[in-house]
Amino acid sequence: MRDYIIRRLLLGVVTIYLVATLLFVILRVIPGDVVAALFGSEELSEVNRANFATIRRELGLDQPIYVQYGKWLWSLVQLDFGRSYVSQEPIWESVKWAIPVTLQLALFAVCISVVLAAVSGTLSALRQDTWVDYFFRIFTITGLAMPSFWVAIVAVLGGAIYLGYFPPAGYRPPTEDLGRSIEQFILPGVILGWRGSAVVGRMIRSTVLEVLREDYVRTAYAKGLQQRVVVIRHVLKNASLPVITIIGFQVSALLGGAVAIELIFGLPGMGRQLVTAITLRDLPVIQLLVMLFAVITVISNLVVDLAYGWLDPRVSYSGSGS
Numbered sequence: 001m002r003d004y005i006i007r008r009l010l011l012g013v014v015t016i017y018l019v020a021t022l023l024f025v026i027l028r029v030i031p032g033d034v035v036a037a038l039f040g041s042e043e044l045s046e047v048n049r050a051n052f053a054t055i056r057r058e059l060g061l062d063q064p065i066y067v068q069y070g071k072w073l074w075s076l077v078q079l080d081f082g083r084s085y086v087s088q089e090p091i092w093e094s095v096k097w098a099i100p101v102t103l104q105l106a107l108f109a110v111c112i113s114v115v116l117a118a119v120s121g122t123l124s125a126l127r128q129d130t131w132v133d134y135f136f137r138i139f140t141i142t143g144l145a146m147p148s149f150w151v152a153i154v155a156v157l158g159g160a161i162y163l164g165y166f167p168p169a170g171y172r173p174p175t176e177d178l179g180r181s182i183e184q185f186i187l188p189g190v191i192l193g194w195r196g197s198a199v200v201g202r203m204i205r206s207t208v209l210e211v212l213r214e215d216y217v218r219t220a221y222a223k224g225l226q227q228r229v230v231v232i233r234h235v236l237k238n239a240s241l242p243v244i245t246i247i248g249f250q251v252s253a254l255l256g257g258a259v260a261i262e263l264i265f266g267l268p269g270m271g272r273q274l275v276t277a278i279t280l281r282d283l284p285v286i287q288l289l290v291m292l293f294a295v296i297t298v299i300s301n302l303v304v305d306l307a308y309g310w311l312d313p314r315v316s317y318s319g320s321g322s
Contacts, residue, residue: 024069085281091285105262111193125212207241217235
């Protein structure tokens with residue numbers, strides 16, 4: 001077990017390094033210039049070449065690419081993320097307040113996704129080829145077909161026009177006002193969780209149908225056990241194992257969907273900051289936020305792998321193939 005964790009941690013470090021390298025290359029290859037984004041095209045045309053070169057030198061953009069790359073990697077090792085090109089303030093001072101917002105939204109979405117998926121997938125399998133099954137199959141297909149940002153826009157406009165309900169503006173941490181904090185994450189959490197539950201729910205339906213055909217399930221029914229007991233003790237426990245892996249991938253998808261959701265609901269999270277940084281071509285902020293998304297994804301996948309082995313003692317962590 002210990003060797004497995006060490007191998008996964010090393011693999012995670014390699015993954016983060018590759019993400020950092022790929023991110024650095026992409027941001028330097030795409031067209032556009034951060035100085036032009038800072039000053040605007042009209043004002044930039046009036047700036048002479050000497051001032052333009054001075055600005056680039058102050059930002060370190062005049063150095064060779066390999067020097068910038070080395071400084072970028074060294075800053076990651078030292079956890080020194082530098083200053084914003086736009087505000088000239090330490091990046092971490094502004095980003096650290098956005099991390100709890102995005103994590104709280106992701107936690108709400110994951111919880112809602114798992115609950116919806118467990119209910120829809122299990123009931124759909126137990127009532128196969130009935131109206132219940134068809135209803136939940138339409139429910140999951142609809143969740144996959146409609147983008148989260150579109151559902152969010154419709155929900156906000158529909159709630160405001162027909163129900164007179166407006167989502168709470170701003171952000172209130174749970175330590176200050178727990179009720180307000182929960183309220184502001186319910187609607188965006190449900191919207192994100194619905195799409196996630198569509199994928200997980202279909203997987204649960206397939207695995208539950210497979211487990212229901214096993215001999216030990218038929219034996220449990222033959223002993224006179226109630227369906228509720230059989231489903232909870234035997235079916236769901238064994239059907240949940242393949243689903244655990246899918247949930248790990250859903251965390252990455254939910255983090256990606258949070259970018260648009262935070263913009264629509266006015267949540268000051270990492271996704272909203274990322275869009276602003278991309279608009280302004282604020283490269284240090286973009287690099288840090290993307291790296292944080294990558295670290296969260298690597299950690300979530302490691303937790304899922306460990307949880308899989310804890311739920312299924314038959315999984316072996318020894319050997320080169322594990």
